[in-house]
Amino acid sequence: MRPLALTMGDPAGIGGELTVRAWLALKAGGPAFVVLDDPDRLRALAAALHLDIPIDEVATPDVSGFASALPVLAVRLAVPARPGRPEPANAKAVIASIEQAARLAMAGAVSAVVTNPINKAALYQAGFAYPGHTEFLAALTGTDGRQEMMLASPELRVVPVTVHAGLRDAIASLTTARILAAARTAAAALRRDFGMPRPRLAVAGLNPHAGEGGALGDEETRLIEPAIAALRAEGEDVSGPWPPDTMFTAAARARYDVAICMYHDQGLIPLKTLDMAQGVNVTLGLPIVRTSPDHGTAYDIAGQGIADPTSLVAALRLAAEIAARR
């Protein structure tokens, strides 16, 4: 099994703490990963947290010593990182960490890319031109515009059709084509990456009670039902549009493998309500495997040693599982 590549993320955020704690959690049983980060800042961080983290500076993604030391491919910071204080001078290193991880994955030297959280605002100041990780990785791998975000936890998988937009704009941008694209990408990913030969898709309605036959909105009949009909004609096992409020109960979840959701919070409210800690973000539609923890830089608690590595550990494990299936 080839190693995973883990990026630095924003060095003012909780990424470094999560990295060293994830190594502690995984050093005995794996999966093994190499982190693209500044070895000096990781050493200083471990010391500040009173953690014994031997650092192994490697020149290639070599994880043969993973059980006894954290392997680091050096990406040097311009100025020392301070918890909670984003530093535009370090944006170049943050971006380089992602670029190098993607390059290693494209070259087959690592099996997957797992990304620590970034602060987009800090990167924009340094000229970063992408809305986020996903679009940057799409550009680096030459696959712009075909990505979908899946959030996966032990309880539930969701793929929101619209993502980072205000709710009004999200509704206005909803089309049958967008619903179809998200559902097709989700179905393909479940087949290839999750070992499900015949995944069951549940498509949410947009409106309360899924529109109640048109009395509470027409998007179900106008946009969603045509997408469901097309998916069914393609041979997919698909159901819906489901009333959003009852489709995430335990009994309902047992009847599908992924929920295709119409907007961000429709999927993320039940996912995080059911399991805040173990949600993992999986980018579908890239030629490389990419996962990330389902939280941000958490400046408010950075450097305090209280950040919870559960989601990063789950992201590393899921990346290894997906890579093993490809």
Next chain:
Amino acid sequence: MRPLALTMGDPAGIGGELTVRAWLALKAGGPAFVVLDDPDRLRALAAALHLDIPIDEVATPDVSGFASALPVLAVRLAVPARPGRPEPANAKAVIASIEQAARLAMAGAVSAVVTNPINKAALYQAGFAYPGHTEFLAALTGTDGRQEMMLASPELRVVPVTVHAGLRDAIASLTTARILAAARTAAAALRRDFGMPRPRLAVAGLNPHAGEGGALGDEETRLIEPAIAALRAEGEDVSGPWPPDTMFTAAARARYDVAICMYHDQGLIPLKTLDMAQGVNVTLGLPIVRTSPDHGTAYDIAGQGIADPTSLVAALRLAAEIAARR
């Protein structure tokens, strides 16, 4: 303690089954209720379900024999009820059951009204002119337009600011005044009816990440923050606008007593995902106490004896608790 009044609901739905099962669940320990229903149809229903339900036809809301028989104030059906087959000829009896329950509550002869589910479409055909129970009860009690719906379960209480409208229309109808009205009514109800001298209100954002500082929508700054400021100036313990996807985790829920939600599914997705069976609908802002189970007529399973009375039993218990505090 005065008895509760339970309405018939749609006789083609699951209401009758729920009523007899709720009596079985509560006959030993209470709270005692009288049902406004057709004694003959309840007898026939109990026989069909092989349940031993002695019926006590009473002329007044007398529950002195509640432990040994179900007290029924007779409201006769025009034609026999058939499970799953709504019958316009019976609409008059369905409406009369609600009217009489409200009248008994206004007169102080019962302590609260608990309503079984109705089918509004079947009532409209018979000339019923209200969007639902709430508006009908508001008219019957002379308090039109000041009601809010609270959904309460052991895990969570939510008050949606907008309710039965398509999501686009719900967003368009959102105003600071509507948010304020819902929050004030919720706070007053928690003080009077739930024994909380200083309730903690958590106000949800509308957009993903609560708008992310305006990047994902402006309703937070334009509509929601002014409402929060006004509530705070009135002395309420209020927080928000919270990112909707993280405000329903167990840790977040521990910090508030009620979530003021911007649309139906924002509140009902987490409520039903956490606890499908025990959700209770409480109408706030009526001069009488009114609760109802958090589900519909369920024609698809009516008459089969498999309907779950948990929500109706919870609705009866909560109505009694509220009535005891008034």
